[in-house]
Amino acid sequence: MLAQFRGRPPEYPVVGVSWKDAYAFCDWLTQREHEFSFLDEGQFYRLPTDEVWEWCSDPYKTHGALRQ
Numbered sequence: 001m002l003a004q005f006r007g008r009p010p011e012y013p014v015v016g017v018s019w020k021d022a023y024a025f026c027d028w029l030t031q032r033e034h035e036f037s038f039l040d041e042g043q044f045y046r047l048p049t050d051e052v053w054e055w056c057s058d059p060y061k062t063h064g065a066l067r068q
Helices: 019-035 050-057 059-063
Strands: none
Touching: none
16 A cells, blocks of 8 residues: 555655544544644644535535634
């Protein structure tokens, strides 16, 4: 599976990852960054909710206009 990512820049989006794996990665990253004090207590990484995803995909449709 790693072969499909060779030669691609680091900003290339991740593909073929399950929701469960993405959730586990968020949990792992949160724990790691707490260990190194990169995150304050109570801060954490998470997957976007359906509402957040909908807003990001088309903020004009969802909210009429972007907040300035």
